[in-house]
Amino acid sequence: YSKTKCIEIKLIFKRMFFIHVFISYSSFMGCGQQLVIRAKAT
Numbered sequence: 001y002s003k004t005k006c007i008e009i010k011l012i013f014k015r016m017f018f019i020h021v022f023i024s025y026s027s028f029m030g031c032g033q034q035l036v037i038r039a040k041a042t
Helices: 002-042
Strands: none
Touching: none
């Protein structure tokens, strides 16, 4: 019981970590695109 629970928690944390990385990566890419658009505009 405790073993499976531990694995479940690990999987949840892994998923949360990947979601966090994906969100930060996508927001970083968004900022990069905005900078490129601004650079082209000027």
